[in-house]
Amino acid sequence: MTPADGLTALLLLAGGVFFFAGTVGLLRFPDVYTRLHALTKADNVGLGLMVAGLAVQAESWTVAGKLVLIWLLVLLAGASVAHLVAAAARRRGMAPWRR
Amino acid sequence: MTAYGIDRTPRPAAPFASRLWSGGLRAAQFSLLWWVLADGAVDSWPVAVPVVGLATLASLRLLPPVACSLWGIARFVPFFLWRSLAGGADVARRALHPRLPLSPRMYLYPWRLPPGLPRVFMANLISLLPGTLSTKVGTDGLLVHMLDGRKDFQGELEAVEQKVAALFGVSFFDNPQETVK
Known part of the structure; x- marks a missing residue:
């Protein structure tokens, strides 16, 4: 295993941990707002780490560029959709969960 | 009130120099995007040049120059x-x-x-x-x-x-x- 492969494995595993934590948050968190926090933030970092891990293996700059582009599009979509879902929940009068 | 506070009333056009600068910058960005998407294929330029041009025009029409260095x-x-x-x-x-x-x-x-x-x-x-x-x-x-x-x-x-x-x-x-x- 080359150092590049080791780095890729490490980044992919770390990304997987964030996806796992995001999913646990989606299941455990009490309301729509807190679940959106878990989805947007943990998945953004999880995908970012996976993209970084795969970019290490890319044969050319354009492939690495495509990976980064995918990440940016998911960031934009994730943040916008989280906002829209939260705004819709608020308009329907869903009160945020309180301890 | 406008949605998301975006002002959609017609506004005076930005100075020509700023439009030119921002058009050039955006054309460079679209060219980079094309290069990435086309996997650096050099023979794709007969399609790339008009597409980048149209994308730049559309972008300047939809989003006036943004002072983003x-x-x-x-x-x-x-x-x-x-x-x-x-x-x-x-x-x-x-x-x-x-x-x-x-x-x-x-x-x-x-x-x-x-x-x-x-x-x-x-x-x-x-x-x-x-x-x-x-x-x-x-x-x-x-x-x-x-x-x-x-x-x-x-x-x-x-x-x-x-x-x-x-x-x-x-x-x-x-x-x-x-x-x-």
Whole structure:
């Protein structure tokens, strides 16, 4: 295993941990707002780490560029959709969960 | 009132020099995008040149020149990478913690940014930063859902707003009632 492969494995595993934590948050968190926090933030970092891990293996700059582009599009979509879902929940009068 | 504070009334065209500069910059960005998508295929230029041209024209028509410097972006990227990593780590810790440490609350953050793109950008940005989720882009403020309402988010949001203002090269407009509910 080359150092590049080791780095890729490490980044992919770390990304997987964030996806796992995001999913646990989606299941455990009490309301729509807190679940959106878990989805947007943990998945953004999880995908970012996976993209970084795969970019290490890319044969050319354009492939690495495509990976980064995918990440940016998911960031934009994730943040916008989280906002829209939260705004819709608020308009329907869903009160945020309180301890 | 306009949706998301975006002003859709016709505005005077930006000075020619600024349109030219921003057109050139955007054409360069679209060319880079084409190069990435076409896998650097050099023989694709008969398609690429008109497409980049049309994309630049459409972009200038839809979005007037934005004062967004490359230096500003270069300074913003490390901040964003680091803080969004912190955001993911924070929410992952809370999700995996046995006692589920959450004490959410809603918070109205009064705008200092001018309406338009900077506000939309900040609303999307804070959803990726630790503990904040934008819930409504209002005309007077940004309604933020916070994972941990006991922390002082006012200072943190002010710092983020400062970064966004620097990125877009805008200054805060004078808000006479800058009070927090």
